[in-house]
Each structure stands twice: as structure tokens, then as C-alpha cells.
Amino acid sequence: xxxxxxxxILLSIVILFFVAFVIYVLMRSLPASFVExxxxxxxxxxGAKSFDEWMAQLNASYGLDxxxxxxxxxxxxxxxxxxxxDSWKYAVPVTQKFQEVIWVSFIMGGIAFxxxxxxxxPLGVIAATKQYSRTDxxxxxxALVGISLPTFFFATLLKLFFSVQLGWFDLAGxxxxxxKNLDAWGQFWDMANHLVxxxxxLVIVSVGSLMRYTRTNMLxxxxxxxxxxxxxxxxxxxxxxxHHAFRNTLIPLVTIVGxxxxxLFSGALITETLFSIPxxxxxxxxxxxIGDIPFSMFYMTFLAILTLAGNLISDILYAVVDPRVRIA
Amino acid sequence: xxxxxNELKNRPSQEENQGKNAVNTSxxxxxxxxxxxxxxxxxxKVLSPGTLVVKRFLRNRxxxxxxxxxxxxxxxxxxxxLLSPYxxxxxxxxxxxxxxxxxxxxxxxxxxYVAADGQEFGSVLQAQFLLAVNKQEDSFTYKDVTYDLTKxxxxxYTISTGGVQIGMASKDIVNAPDDGDAVSYDLRVAAxxxxxxxxxSFTLNxxxxxxDDEGNVMQGDTVMAYISRFVVQSKENGVAITRNFKEExxxxxxxxxxxxKYTGEDGEEHVYRIEYKxxxxxxxxxxxxxxxxxDSYAEPSSSHWLGLDKNGMDMMTRLMYGGRxxxxxxxxxxFIAAFLGIVFGxxxxxxxxxxxxxIMRIVDVFYCIPSMPLIIIIGASMDAMxxxxxxxxxxxxxxxxxxxxxxxxRLVRGQILSLREQEFMTATEACxxxxxxxxxxxxxxxxxxxxxxxxxxxLGSTILTEATLSFLGLGVKFxxxxxxxxxxxxxxxxxxxxxxxVWIPAGxxxxxxxxxxxxxxxxxxxxxxxxxxx
Numbered sequence: 086x087x088x089x090x091x092x093x094i095l096l097s098i099v100i101l102f103f104v105a106f107v108i109y110v111l112m113r114s115l116p117a118s119f120v121e122x123x124x125x126x127x128x129x130x131x132g133a134k135s136f137d138e139w140m141a142q143l144n145a146s147y148g149l150d151x152x153x154x155x156x157x158x159x160x161x162x163x164x165x166x167x168x169x170x171d172s173w174k175y176a177v178p179v180t181q182k183f184q185e186v187i188w189v190s191f192i193m194g195g196i197a198f199x200x201x202x203x204x205x206x207p208l209g210v211i212a213a214t215k216q217y218s219r220t221d222x223x224x225x226x227x228a229l230v231g232i233s234l235p236t237f238f239f240a241t242l243l244k245l246f247f248s249v250q251l252g253w254f255d256l257a258g259x260x261x262x263x264x265k266n267l268d269a270w271g272q273f274w275d276m277a278n279h280l281v282x283x284x285x286x287l288v289i290v291s292v293g294s295l296m297r298y299t300r301t302n303m304l305x306x307x308x309x310x311x312x313x314x315x316x317x318x319x320x321x322x323x324x325x326x327x328h329h330a331f332r333n334t335l336i337p338l339v340t341i342v343g344x345x346x347x348x349l350f351s352g353a354l355i356t357e358t359l360f361s362i363p364x365x366x367x368x369x370x371x372x373x374x375i376g377d378i379p380f381s382m383f384y385m386t387f388l389a390i391l392t393l394a395g396n397l398i399s400d401i402l403y404a405v406v407d408p409r410v411r412i413a
Numbered sequence: 414x415x416x417x418x419n420e421l422k423n424r425p426s427q428e429e430n431q432g433k434n435a436v437n438t439s440x441x442x443x444x445x446x447x448x449x450x451x452x453x454x455x456x457x458k459v460l461s462p463g464t465l466v467v468k469r470f471l472r473n474r475x476x477x478x479x480x481x482x483x484x485x486x487x488x489x490x491x492x493x494x495l496l497s498p499y500x501x502x503x504x505x506x507x508x509x510x511x512x513x514x515x516x517x518x519x520x521x522x523x524x525x526y527v528a529a530d531g532q533e534f535g536s537v538l539q540a541q542f543l544l545a546v547n548k549q550e551d552s553f554t555y556k557d558v559t560y561d562l563t564k565x566x567x568x569x570y571t572i573s574t575g576g577v578q579i580g581m582a583s584k585d586i587v588n589a590p591d592d593g594d595a596v597s598y599d600l601r602v603a604a605x606x607x608x609x610x611x612x613x614s615f616t617l618n619x620x621x622x623x624x625d626d627e628g629n630v631m632q633g634d635t636v637m638a639y640i641s642r643f644v645v646q647s648k649e650n651g652v653a654i655t656r657n658f659k660e661e662x663x664x665x666x667x668x669x670x671x672x673x674k675y676t677g678e679d680g681e682e683h684v685y686r687i688e689y690k691x692x693x694x695x696x697x698x699x700x701x702x703x704x705x706x707x708d709s710y711a712e713p714s715s716s717h718w719l720g721l722d723k724n725g726m727d728m729m730t731r732l733m734y735g736g737r738x739x740x741x742x743x744x745x746x747x748f749i750a751a752f753l754g755i756v757f758g759x760x761x762x763x764x765x766x767x768x769x770x771x772i773m774r775i776v777d778v779f780y781c782i783p784s785m786p787l788i789i790i791i792g793a794s795m796d797a798m799x800x801x802x803x804x805x806x807x808x809x810x811x812x813x814x815x816x817x818x819x820x821x822x823r824l825v826r827g828q829i830l831s832l833r834e835q836e837f838m839t840a841t842e843a844c845x846x847x848x849x850x851x852x853x854x855x856x857x858x859x860x861x862x863x864x865x866x867x868x869x870x871x872l873g874s875t876i877l878t879e880a881t882l883s884f885l886g887l888g889v890k891f892x893x894x895x896x897x898x899x900x901x902x903x904x905x906x907x908x909x910x911x912x913x914x915v916w917i918p919a920g921x922x923x924x925x926x927x928x929x930x931x932x933x934x935x936x937x938x939x940x941x942x943x944x945x946x947x
Contacts, residue, residue, distance in 0.1 A: 099774075100774065100777045100778055100781060103774075103778045104778050104781045104782055107778060108787070112790070115791065122797075222474065225935070226475060229928060229935065230924075230928060232873075233873060233877070233927035233928040233930075234924060235877055235880055235897075235900075235920065235923050235924065236881065237884045237897075237900065238920035241903050241916065241920075242920070244909070245909060245910065249910045256906065354785055370789065373789050374789070375793070376797070381790055384783075384786060385782070385783050385786050389782065389783065392781050392783075
């Protein structure tokens, strides 16, 4: 087992290296519009140096005068020491900005994820046990509608009904106008209030896939022989489903839930942007739009690490949870 | 519960039995014979696997609903554009009454400077003059030259140096009459002197002038100039403000009227609205004029069923063309992904060994590249380069396709790994069929069912991704329509709250299409599954 884990981790590191390299090459191959526009702006000042001179100076100060491969290794050297450079847009170290905003994303993602679990698993189980019934159709169709809903459209609808027409929530932002004047509880409720719509959006849009996953796996289990045996023994249907079937369904569920835990840190790019929630997704979106290379590099590498970690965790959990799958 | 299940399980077998001679316990000889007859009606009705799939698919209600939804959207998008009487970017105009600023009026509170003929009275001197006035001095020195101020009247000074007058400063303004000549400097000084001191007549160069209450400077009966503190500026090109208009306006301003009527030279009476702007201490006079504009956000009507959008384009037609763009992009992207996925997955699965290892590691790398951020960055840099919208669309398809092939490759490889161990593959090897044929003629067709399911599902998600990008303004760009960039208008919250017809239909189209693909994909997955008992 340990050997397997070590092997997987080493492989992940190699993959990460190449992912970072590919991203770096892509970022560098794009026209450095940020530096260009900055040089353009600086060169237009009174008595300023020419555009080319500014270009050269800025490129040098941002480390863009190196070739792509040496540049990558310089970046990698810094990154390994936890130094991802200064964000161009926010003018602070990337990691500092990251620490400021990651918790909002994590809290938002975490609450949404817990709600998803609470909604998806029971509904998935019910749909599977009543296969082809009306309930099943409604749940399956509902899950598919959730998957098919464009986030931006659904978020806008929510805004229209709950913010504009009912006036329950603010249209955007994490804090209200008089946030500074509130006491600690008031501030907490204010933030909670602002997070309701984004979390509802996240839950509705992503609950469907987990629900379908639960249903499919539950169906698979219900068709297996040991369930038939359990029924043949004359166990009550309740016991068959919740003791024998559901426990076995938990195997794939735990795997996928464990695998998606790192994803809680990745932030919801679209939802955060729509609601102007200053989480990692929104902050990176703003940075990426102006071509902020250090921040984008950091964010994409971070996402790649999360993906790899998710895969690793779900593989390990699979082996841990299910004794039948022990890879030598 | 259990009985229901059994019933379900039994259903297909019953059906199959219907074709066969059902076990008939009758010992009638004729029937006995019939049992062994070879007539068509006695034969076992064999259904091909394809027919079975179709049957199973059609029995799934959701899938059929999805299929209908898709058909509707296809007809809407591809035929709709042909049937619609309007073009994709045809704009509609309308006449609308708009309040346009006709003139702006400022009551002069600053000194206005006029240099005497042939003299210099530049801004430095003007500033020095102001300082001196504020300190209530009667002379100032600049660069060793002393300038003398003479207070000629209320808010009216002349500036001279060494006995020569170089200019004047006053808050009242001397204007030339509409059809008169420019007012000479001397006349200005003389007129202002008289005006500011409350005199009604003055003499200049032997000519007598009179001043009336309205500030007219008259020589005999002809108006040579007029004095006023209001500065009236035309805000429209090519409109000269007549003297008469100014006077009427000033009267209205003095009585604080909100509206004033003026009969122009054409004999028509126009109504103007006067608006006081506190921040600049000025008035603007607004005139209602009929303007020919894009019919932005026109409500739905019989000629435009879903109204018009921001640029005055027919919403319904935009939706049709948008659907075409979204669907075509979806298909091309999925085609690229499927093609690359089949080729690499097929090679990888068939050869195994280091080839497999290499390709799978490439797949791993691609799998880890976060696609959404990457596309956003590329989109933003295409914005910066101002790529042509058509070429941009092409890039978008290539990028999306290139980022989504790894999952197809994994699927194909996984299937092929198990398939290549089966006997029919040994048979192809024994027959000496060449490798490419073995892979693409014998292995890949066996993967097709799963591939179709994946492709159908990913069509839906690709359309969603494209719409999201277009919504963010990084995908399909104007003048091309796409459902995403139609909804883009809601970024303006006024549009969101007031013009539902601009964005709700596009969102519903998007939802229906993606839902259709998902229903059909789901139905196909069930239908292809041989374990399905239904």
C-alpha cells in the first residue's frame, strides 16, 4: 500500500512538472498585453523614455527577458520556495493575496458541498429504490435540469427574483454597505446573507451529478446477488436497502466525495464572478483578464495540484474502503 | 415492490415469447403441426441489436422528450434562420422624441478679458490682475513693468501700462448683434463704462450712442451691440442662437420659469424645458426633437415576436442564428475531441507498453490543465489582439476541442484494453489483417456505443462552456449571435430587471438544448446497456 501511494505521489509530481511547463509556455507565448499596455502608458508621460526602452525595462523587471525555458526554471525555483512573485494586478505577493481570499471560497464551497451531500445522497437512494416510478422520473429529470442549467442564467434568475423583486438579498458583493458599522454578529449575518444566493446557485447547479452517481451505484448494488440473498432471507425491505445496499453504495460515494475534497479550495470562478464575491475564483478571473502572468500561473498550478490531489485521494480511498481492491 | 420488479424483469421475455409459438399444451394435431411449420408467421422474430437499442430508447420517456426537444431546437435554429424575414444583424430604427440639449446658459461670474487692439494681454497678466483685484490694489508689477488698474465701473476694469491701455476685464459681456459687425474695442470700453455706471447714453469719437433697459447699445435706431451677463452657447452643430431667443430666454431665466416658449423664424412655436444644474451653476435648455435611432429594447410586438435587442436587432432572429452558432460549435468541438480521442486512445489501448504509457501520461497532463482559466486567458489576449470575430470563433472551437480529447482517449483506451483480449481479436490477428484496420475497423466500432453516449453528453456541456465564455465576453463576439452573448446584456442591471425578453428566451433555449442532449445521452446509455432489462 505504501509503495503504491509513494509511486502515485511521485508520478503526480512528474505530471505536475509538465503541466506547469505547458501552462508556462502557453502564458509566455501569448502576447504580453499587460506589459505592453503598461509600457505604452508609461512612455506617454512627459519626458518619458521611449516605448521600447520601457518595454525592455519592464520585461527585465518581470523576468520576461529570459527565454521561455530558463524563465520557467527561474519561476519553478521561486515556486518551490513558496515565492510565486508579485501579482501585477494587485501589486502584492501572489501568496498573500491568495491567503486573503481563499477562505471565502473554501467556506462557500464547503457549505455548498455539505448541502449537496445532504440533498443528493438521499434523493439518489430513493430514485434507485423506486426505479422507473414517477418519483424516479422526477428526481432524474430534476438532476439533469440542474446539470443543464447555465450557471450564469440561473444566477441571474435568482438575482431577479430574490434581489430585485423580493429585495431579500443584495445583488452582488460579500458585505453590505454599512458593514463597518455593524457589531460582530451583525457582520456575520451580513456576510451570511450575501452568501445565500451564491451557495444556492452552486448547490443547484452541481447537485445533479452527485445525485445521478448515487442512483447509478445504488442500482448496481441493488442488482447484485447478495441483495437477492438478503431478500430471500426474508429481511424487511428497509433493512435490505439501508443496511445491505446503502452500505455498499457508500464505497464509490466515499471515493468520489474524498476525491472532490481538494476541489473545495478551487473556488467557483463563474459563480463568484457573477456575485462579485471576492474569493479565489473572482480574484483570479480579474487577474487573468488583464494577463497577470504571476497570478494566473499560480492559480492554474494550484488547480492542477488540487486535481492531482483529488485523484490521488480517491484512488487511495478506493483501496482503503473496499478490501476487494487492494492493489499490490 | 418486489413483485413490481419481477414484472419488469419478465416483460422482455414475455415479449420475445409472443413471436415464438407460445408453449401450447393443447394436443390438437393441427396445432402440433403448426408448431413445426416453417411459415413466416411461425418464425421467431429476431430483432437486430440496433432495433433493440432503438426499442429500448423509445421506451424511455425522458429520452423521447429529450429527442423532441432537440428536434425542436434544431428546426428552430437551422430552418428558423431561413424562414425569418429578417437578417442576423439587420437593425431596426424608430423615431423617438428625445430631449436634446439645445443650448447651455451660464451666468458669467468671472472676469472676461479683452486685449486692446495691437496689445498683448496674456494669461499671466490676467492672473496677476485677478490677484491685484482681490487684494484691492490699483496696480501690479510683473517683470519690472508696472500695470495700472482703473476701476471704470462695477466689475469693470481697464488695464494700462505707461499710459497705454492694453486691455479690459469685465463680468458683463458685450455681444455683437445677430447681423451686425464685430464690436470694436473702443466701443466695448465705452459701452461698458456707461452700462456699469448706470448711464443711458455716451459719446464715442463724436458719435452718440444710447443704452436701453435691455442692454442694447444703439446708434440712432440701429443696435450696434448688446450687453448681458448670460453666456448662451449652442449645443447643436450649425444652430445659431438669435438675439431674440437669447432675450426671451434671459427673461424666462430671471423669472425662474421651468419652461419657455419661443416662436422661431419659421413661425412655429417650440417649447423648451429649462433645467438648472447646481453643480456647474448653469442652465441647460432642452428641446424635444424627433430623432431617428436604433429601436433599442423595443417590446415584443406582432412584427418582432420577442422584441428587439440593444442594437435594434430582432431578438427572435438573433436567437435562431445564435442557436445555429452554438450547435455548430458544439458539434465541431465534439468532433475534434472524439477524433483525437479515438486515434490516441485506440493506438494507446492496442499497442500497450511504452506507447500506452507515453500517451496516457500526455493525457494525464492535459487532464490536469485547468481548462476554464486557460480559455479565459486566451480569450482575454485575443481581446487585446483584436482578433477578427470569425477567426476567433475558429480558435475557440480548436481550443475547446483540443482541451477535451483526453477524456475520450481514456474511455476508448479502457474499452480497448478489455476488447483486445477477446477471441475475435485473436481471429483478426490470425487472418493477418493489418494493424490500422484491426484497430479502426474491429476495435473502435465496439467502443462506438459508449462513445456516442459520451459525445452526446459532452455536446451539452460544450454548448454550456461556449455560452459561459460568450457570456463573459470571451467567446463568440458581436456581430455573431450566440445564446451566451445574447444573455450578456444582463450585465446591465437595468436590462435585467426591465427587459426580460432580451435574456430569458435565450436562457431557456440554452436550457432546453442542453437538457435535450443530456436526456438523450442518458437514454442512449440505458438503451445501449445490454444488462438493461427494460
